[in-house]
Amino acid sequence: MAACWSCANPPGNGPFCGSCGKIQPAGAQDPFAVLGVPRRLHQDEALLETRWREISRKVHPDKFSRATPKERRFSLEQATRLNEAFRALRDRMRRAEALLKLEGFEVASDAKPVAVKLPPGFLEQAMEDREALADARMQGEDAVQALAAKVRERRDATIEEIDRAFGSWEGGGGQEALAPAVEALAKTRYFARFLDEVGGHEDA
Amino acid sequence: MLLDIVDPAAPMGKAVGIDLGTTNSLVARVEGRGTRPRCLVVDEGSTLLPSAVAYVDGRIVAGRAARRLAAAHPQSVILSAKRFVGKSADDPETRRLSPYRYASDKGPVIRFDTGGRVVTPVEVSADVLRRLKEEAEKELGPIDRAVVTVPAYFDDAQRQATKDAGRLAGLEVLRLLNEPTAAALAYGLDRNREGTFAVYDLGGGTFDISILRLVEGVFEVKATGGDSALGGDDFDRALASKLLVRMGAGTGDPGLVRRMIDAARDAKERLTTDEQTEVAANGPDGRPWTCTLRRSELEEVIRPILERTAPACHRALCDAGVEGKLDGVILVGGSTRTPLVRRFVGELFRMAPLSDLDPDEVVALGAAIQANQLAGEEKAHDDILLLDVIPLSLGLETMGGLVEKIIPRNSTIPAAMQQVFTTYVDGQGGLDVHVVQGERELASDCRSLARFVLKGIPPLPAGLPRIRITFQVDADGLLVVSAREELTGVAQTIQVKPSHGLTDEEVERMLMESLEHGEEDLVRRFVLEARVEAQRILNAAERQIEDNGDLLNADERSIVERAMRKLFEAAQGTDHRLMGERIQELDLATAEFARRIMDRGIQRALGGHSVDEIAPRA
Numbered sequence: 081m082a083a084c085w086s087c088a089n090p091p092g093n094g095p096f097c098g099s100c101g102k103i104q105p106a107g108a109q110d111p112f113a114v115l116g117v118p119r120r121l122h123q124d125e126a127l128l129e130t131r132w133r134e135i136s137r138k139v140h141p142d143k144f145s146r147a148t149p150k151e152r153r154f155s156l157e158q159a160t161r162l163n164e165a166f167r168a169l170r171d172r173m174r175r176a177e178a179l180l181k182l183e184g185f186e187v188a189s190d191a192k193p194v195a196v197k198l199p200p201g202f203l204e205q206a207m208e209d210r211e212a213l214a215d216a217r218m219q220g221e222d223a224v225q226a227l228a229a230k231v232r233e234r235r236d237a238t239i240e241e242i243d244r245a246f247g248s249w250e251g252g253g254g255q256e257a258l259a260p261a262v263e264a265l266a267k268t269r270y271f272a273r274f275l276d277e278v279g280g281h282e283d284a
Numbered sequence: 285m286l287l288d289i290v291d292p293a294a295p296m297g298k299a300v301g302i303d304l305g306t307t308n309s310l311v312a313r314v315e316g317r318g319t320r321p322r323c324l325v326v327d328e329g330s331t332l333l334p335s336a337v338a339y340v341d342g343r344i345v346a347g348r349a350a351r352r353l354a355a356a357h358p359q360s361v362i363l364s365a366k367r368f369v370g371k372s373a374d375d376p377e378t379r380r381l382s383p384y385r386y387a388s389d390k391g392p393v394i395r396f397d398t399g400g401r402v403v404t405p406v407e408v409s410a411d412v413l414r415r416l417k418e419e420a421e422k423e424l425g426p427i428d429r430a431v432v433t434v435p436a437y438f439d440d441a442q443r444q445a446t447k448d449a450g451r452l453a454g455l456e457v458l459r460l461l462n463e464p465t466a467a468a469l470a471y472g473l474d475r476n477r478e479g480t481f482a483v484y485d486l487g488g489g490t491f492d493i494s495i496l497r498l499v500e501g502v503f504e505v506k507a508t509g510g511d512s513a514l515g516g517d518d519f520d521r522a523l524a525s526k527l528l529v530r531m532g533a534g535t536g537d538p539g540l541v542r543r544m545i546d547a548a549r550d551a552k553e554r555l556t557t558d559e560q561t562e563v564a565a566n567g568p569d570g571r572p573w574t575c576t577l578r579r580s581e582l583e584e585v586i587r588p589i590l591e592r593t594a595p596a597c598h599r600a601l602c603d604a605g606v607e608g609k610l611d612g613v614i615l616v617g618g619s620t621r622t623p624l625v626r627r628f629v630g631e632l633f634r635m636a637p638l639s640d641l642d643p644d645e646v647v648a649l650g651a652a653i654q655a656n657q658l659a660g661e662e663k664a665h666d667d668i669l670l671l672d673v674i675p676l677s678l679g680l681e682t683m684g685g686l687v688e689k690i691i692p693r694n695s696t697i698p699a700a701m702q703q704v705f706t707t708y709v710d711g712q713g714g715l716d717v718h719v720v721q722g723e724r725e726l727a728s729d730c731r732s733l734a735r736f737v738l739k740g741i742p743p744l745p746a747g748l749p750r751i752r753i754t755f756q757v758d759a760d761g762l763l764v765v766s767a768r769e770e771l772t773g774v775a776q777t778i779q780v781k782p783s784h785g786l787t788d789e790e791v792e793r794m795l796m797e798s799l800e801h802g803e804e805d806l807v808r809r810f811v812l813e814a815r816v817e818a819q820r821i822l823n824a825a826e827r828q829i830e831d832n833g834d835l836l837n838a839d840e841r842s843i844v845e846r847a848m849r850k851l852f853e854a855a856q857g858t859d860h861r862l863m864g865e866r867i868q869e870l871d872l873a874t875a876e877f878a879r880r881i882m883d884r885g886i887q888r889a890l891g892g893h894s895v896d897e898i899a900p901r902a
């Protein structure tokens with residue numbers, strides 16, 4: 081956005097023009113920039129929520145119910161992007177996903193689940209898990225929960241891998257330090273899906 | 285741009301808040317800076333307008349006068365039309381104990397045959413709204429805009445229908461506001477409190493439970509749940525059934541049923557303060573009949589109905605992640621006056637519920653506050669913001685009749701999310717897009733919102749096209765779906781844009797299109813569909829292994845072949861869910877294979893050109 085649609089001055093990075101204060105179209109800002117927090121895995125989640133609420137209060141369509149159609153459209157765009165950003169950052173795993181994307185990795189996501197190649201061994205294990213689940217379902221809820229506990233352990237180990245990768249990246253390890261996190265993140269998606277299917281209570 | 289927002293005509297009249305209820309409707313208004321909202325007198329000295337409309341002798345009468353006509357003209361007086369709004373003619377609702385005659389032999393929308401005239405629930409609701417508007421205008425002068433409340437659990441079709449009713453009544457609907465949110469708005473403002481609240485709303489025809497957070501003037505809906513077919517009317521009906529049994533009469537005489545429901549409601553209301561009461565009615569032979577009813581007998585009848593509200597409350601608390609951390613419970617809806625309801629809610633949440641505001645008026649009062657703010661008539665409440673969530677997940681039907689959720693339940697709106705889909709058959713030129721709403725895993729168990737076909741997909745091998753489907757939900761909770769094939773840059777955008785500016789015929793047609801599933805055996809149908817799908821996928825996989833098998837090493841190939849074998853075995857049986865699972869497994873096992881094939885396909889399709897060269901012009 082080179083110039084504000086209203087006053088033609090450079091509008092700056094915020095949702096509103098720095099010169100005339102008019103709401104701007106939602107550009108291609110990353111979620112960290114949208115919420116005004118540093119790019120890192122560890123975040124103060126209460127602060128994220130406060131930021132989200134503060135900005136919502138300014139850009140929400142309700143605040144533009146009497147504005148021009150253009151401003152109402154921009155408000156809808158800004159509020160949508162803000163909610164999207166908050167959703168992407170409020171959860172640790174999603175944050176990891178957002179950071180990996182920003183660092184240029186192709187990551188598995190809801191929109192593109194097949195983007196990441198998982199090793200054949202893992203797929204093999206995944207299929208065995210499903211067979212074990214079918215067997216456990218025959219045996220009853222206890223067996224299912226016992227299996228779920230095992231899968232949860234593997235998931236937790238995978239999450240630790242992700243934490244380690246981000247730890248060394250934040251310590252100045254460069255982009256390649258994040259590479260192990262890409263595959264680990266794809267694995268956590270599989271675990272989440274499996275555990276979701278099993279149901280039962282998350283102790284986290 | 286997905287949404288096309290129309291500039292409203294320069295506002296001339298005033299804006300009000302309307303609670304369009306199942307049993308009663310109210311209109312409220314904030315008049316003047318810093319004043320509290322108040323409900324207007326609309327019917328025979330009362331702020332409550334019974335949501336009843338009589339179509340008798342070519343006249344349209346709403347309110348108490350209509351309700352009085354109900355006993356003599358049971359089929360010409362429509363009560364509780366809200367129960368039917370946005371529903372199809374074969375909805376189970378039409379099979380409940382009620383005196384109405386349905387003109388449902390043609391068309392999918394419920395139509396009441398009132399004798400002289402056939403009306404839809406939207407028209408009945410519009411007649412209620414028109415009466416509210418006219419009565420309020422006697423005091424306020426012209427009114428042309430309103431915030432209208434809906435149960436939090438209303439799906440997209442029901443919201444659309446409510447908006448249409450407003451339009452038919454000559455009102456611009458500034459916002460559809462969830463009823464519990466409106467109630468919390470009324471309480472939050474009056475008390476200036478912060479914390480997490482449950483809103484237990486038991487009205488005449490709907491039950492809603494919402495978990496709300498109030499922080500620094502911002503209202504956030506954390507979770508919603510409920511039952512759009514449970515309420516005080518059920519108390520009346522259950523009590524009427526008991527009285528009919530006691531009388532020794534059946535349910536075949538619509539006039540008698542109507543009279544007993546009225547008698548039951550009156551008795552229930554008297555038992556709010558009295559320990560026992562006399563019920564008087566005319567029997568089937570027209571002779572007077574009386575009996576004595578004790579409060580404990582009423583409570584015995586309604587407790588099982590009340591207990592049906594408990595699971596939704598637990599689920600909402602769980603969804604909101606606030607189990608045991610509530611700061612208060614707000615009571616909404618006339619049915620919460622019943623002493624047993626207050627006791628029950630107190631036991632359920634382990635705290636005495638808040639009920640300082642009139643539970644009948646509280647929703648309209650909140651709507652008035654929001655109307656005042658949206659109409660921009662003053663800045664006094666400028667620091668208030670409602671952050672709403674969508675009550676039901678929005679998704680698409682995928683292979684085997686399963687649902688792929690695009691926007692999960694309880695996402696904050698406005699929201700936009702997208703998902704990429706592909707084709708199953710080589711050269712497939714179109715993709716069926718079926719938009720559904722609900723939590724069930726089978727599309728047939730969810731509400732069908734729209735169907736359309738994305739055409740013009742370039743002829744490519746199966747699995748190559750990338751069709752990005754975007755759902756955008758605006759601040760009213762209304763949905764716009766768009767689809768676009770983007771791999772080759774042949775961009776096609778199709779919008780499903782319900783409601784805004786639609787005629788009633790179009791609304792009806794949309795509903796008709798959504799009613800493709802008849803009474804046929806759905807399970808059998810899904811088994812067949814899943815089997816066809818399984819076969820199609822197996823064929824495709826076999827062909828790909830033949831053509832591109834060199835892209836796999838021996839290990840990878842054996843994993844793919846194993847998944848294929850398991851899918852083949854499942855397809856011999858009759859468990860379509862299993863087939864669905866096996867299909868997903870094969871998907872997982874062939875994900876990398878598909879990517880490699882796609883890479884190779886792109887290389888061939890482009891004949892050596894780079895992707896950038898054929899990218900769409902931005």
